[in-house]
Amino acid sequence: MSGIDWQAVGLSLRLAAIVDVILLVVGVPIAWWLAFRRRPWTFLVESVVALPLVLPPTVLGFYVLVAMGPRSPLGRVWEAMAGGPLAFTFEALVIASVVYSLPFVVQPVASAFRQIDPALGEASSTLGASPWRTFVRITLPLAREGIMAGAVLGFAHTLGEFGVVLMVGGNLPGVTRTVSIAIYDQVQALQVEAANRTALLMLLFSLAALAVVYGPLRRASHVTPQA
Amino acid sequence: MAGPLHASVRAQMSEVFTLDVSVDLPPGITILFGASGSGKSTLLRAIAGLARPDAGRIAIGDRVLFDTATGVDLPPQARRVGYVFQQLALFPHFTVRGNLEYGVAALPPAERTRRVEEVARRFHIDRLMERRPARLSGGERQRVALARALVTDPDLLLLDEPLSALDYATQSRIIEDLRAWNAAHGIPVLYVTHAHREVFALGERCVVLDHGRVLAVGTPHEVIDLPAHETIAQIAGFENLFTATVTARRPSNGVMQCRLGESLSELEVPLGMADVGGSVRLAIRAGDILLAVEEPRGLSARNVLRGTLTSLTREGPTVSARVDAGEPFIVHLTPGAVEALHLMVPMPVWLVLKTHSCRVVSL
Structure with a gap:
């Protein structure tokens, strides 16, 4: 398969995988908090988390870029620790992608948490379980489908992002040139044939990922481990 | 323990x-x-x-x-x-x-x-x-x-x-x-x-x-x-609750006589604290009342009230009959009894109540 920018494909997959792990580590606790520990001001947190759904990627990318710049606290801390600027690095892409894809994980997971009968958690605590044990043994397994869906959506969304990557990462081969940018480059260079192949590859990959979630994974989630 | x-x-x-x-x-x-x-x-x-x-x-x-x-x-x-x-x-x-x-x-x-x-x-x-x-x-x-x-x-x-x-x-x-x-x-x-x-x-x-x-x-x-x-x-499921006026007290028998509401119907009930002329509340279970289609005689039960059957409603295994006997009574019957007695709405019926089926309750 000539013409496909395999370096960009590999970079995109690596980026999406790393971002997805971070998204689950950060997103599941946020979703739990939104679902079970509601405060009067919870809606504000919900709005902030959901912002990337409505903001143009360039706006988000611009603010992330500013936040990473050498004059910002984050940029200065990073420079002191890593010895170089944060912007236009792979790490910058990871941070920006986490922010950008967060709602795609938090929303399905929070909605899965909310669908769990609260009496199940209460029953667990009257049976002597700590809140942590209740979370691990009852809440997480029963929210499995939502977490699965969040993981796939977060992965696919990170794979497909374009505007934020361009703003924060630029277009450095092997560092920040992801597949979506490679396709853009190929079209700009009138390499329509190559762009077509790359695009088709991404299409098939995304379709396969979604099919796995909607098919085997969903059926498998009914066969859950025993106590 | x-x-x-x-x-x-x-x-x-x-x-x-x-x-x-x-x-x-x-x-x-x-x-x-x-x-x-x-x-x-x-x-x-x-x-x-x-x-x-x-x-x-x-x-x-x-x-x-x-x-x-x-x-x-x-x-x-x-x-x-x-x-x-x-x-x-x-x-x-x-x-x-x-x-x-x-x-x-x-x-x-x-x-x-x-x-x-x-x-x-x-x-x-x-x-x-x-x-x-x-x-x-x-x-x-x-x-x-x-x-x-x-x-x-x-x-x-x-x-x-x-x-x-x-x-x-x-x-x-x-x-x-x-x-x-x-x-x-x-x-x-x-x-x-x-x-x-x-x-x-x-x-x-x-x-x-x-x-x-x-x-x-x-x-x-x-x-x-x-x-x-x-x-x-x-x-507790007492379907019949009435206000009644005490018309006579017979402490030696442990009973008193009460008139239901504004009606002429009288009931003998267990002796309560109220004086003659005083008002009491009576509670009677619908299942504790007998229903007859002819005037019954020779019963130990002290209370027989004449009334009119005004409705019959099936509620699962029981039939709920409404009887106007000065006050509206609810009586529970079996479907078999409704058939055997050829009950129809409206028709004259008699209600039979034992004295101790009538509970005197406070508000």
Whole structure:
């Protein structure tokens, strides 16, 4: 398969995988908090988390870029620790992608948490379980489908992002040139044939990922481990 | 032996409704009886630590679970209080065995297995151990929920209307198993219901709750069969409630004569505190009234009222007849009796009431 920018494909997959792990580590606790520990001001947190759904990627990318710049606290801390600027690095892409894809994980997971009968958690605590044990043994397994869906959506969304990557990462081969940018480059260079192949590859990959979630994974989630 | 439960609880439920109760329960089954919205579930949740009362003290024997005076407030998982939820809350992703093992996971495996299998045998679910809750019948689910709460060997068991959805035979069998279990363990059991049928099947003691207050405490017979209070009569299923005027008192016979409302119908009822000319409330169960299509003679029952049958309504296995006898009476009949008597609406009928079927209640 000539013409496909395999370096960009590999970079995109690596980026999406790393971002997805971070998204689950950060997103599941946020979703739990939104679902079970509601405060009067919870809606504000919900709005902030959901912002990337409505903001143009360039706006988000611009603010992330500013936040990473050498004059910002984050940029200065990073420079002191890593010895170089944060912007236009792979790490910058990871941070920006986490922010950008967060709602795609938090929303399905929070909605899965909310669908769990609260009496199940209460029953667990009257049976002597700590809140942590209740979370691990009852809440997480029963929210499995939502977490699965969040993981796939977060992965696919990170794979497909374009505007934020361009703003924060630029277009450095092997560092920040992801597949979506490679396709853009190929079209700009009138390499329509190559762009077509790359695009088709991404299409098939995304379709396969979604099919796995909607098919085997969903059926498998009914066969859950025993106590 | 864990000792008796003491619970005095105050909780503001809404602007107009405050739960304010104090109960002391010895080991054994106590029925908490009251209409929906009387605060029963709130009291249970407060005892289990699932809801935080504004003030109060909850203790089992010497073990304090909650005390606003000393700032004690144990989380639910530290209270050793078994709770059977109305909707049962079985863990759908575990088998029956998984549900039972959940509360004893900290025990060594051999001891855990022994405990789980013993409680499964006692509640007759030992053949269902590898099934998931979705594949159990209603009665089986109740048994699993009960066994799951009891396998942890709690100091107190709370049941929130767990059997109300079951047929009577299934209910009785589960109640028998619960009784047998508690004969060996002797913990206080607080059983919430609003069905008076369950009160008699279960109760050694009965606490009646109304609008967040304790209205009466006693045996089911004292509290429900001889209701001292109109509210209890209503929630205990006395379908007929009338205002009557005392027309004569015969203390030597232990009875008095009352006139119903504005009508001319008179009833002989057990002697109450009211004087002649005073007003009383009478409560009569629809099932305690006989209905005749001819004027009956030669009966020991002292009260025969003439009236008109105004309607017949089928309600499951009983037929509810309305009879205008000065006041509107509700009488429960069997469908067979309706047929045999060729009852039709309207037709003249006679109501027969024993003196002691008429309860004098206070407002």
